[in-house]
Amino acid sequence: VSLFETLEAVIACAAPTDEPQLLARALATFGAQEATQRLVAAFVGAGAFAQAAIALHRAAMPNGGYQFGEVRSGRGLASIWRRGDAHALPFEAATPGLALLRATAHQAARALESETRSRCAHCRGRGWVITRDGGKRICAHGETPCV
């Protein structure tokens, strides 16, 4: 499980009051540049959490787009896409800002997974391997080569 996957899982279950703490954690997880860190911190300081999440999203996915929504329960909804994507992925969280942060973390986790996979010597990018008894197994990408 990558740091981005953990971040996404934490955001999915977070409360609205967790926004400042999770934005700070996301900045660290993404290894954001100083200019992004300052911008996000300024928005957080002003209580503009959705703006802070947008700033982080733009830095993490410069070619991406986003859209906010709201679900019936009043929780936040955000969809993100990259240029060329056929459709946007919607994510739900306690607030719109957290939903966008969750979507961005999910995208980063997927990008990391696909990069790790393409460099994997065991499955050579397929994502699965043949086991000794002839079955198929999801590849852990280098962690457990001989099962």
Ligand SMILES: [Zn+2]
């Ligand atoms: Zn692999």
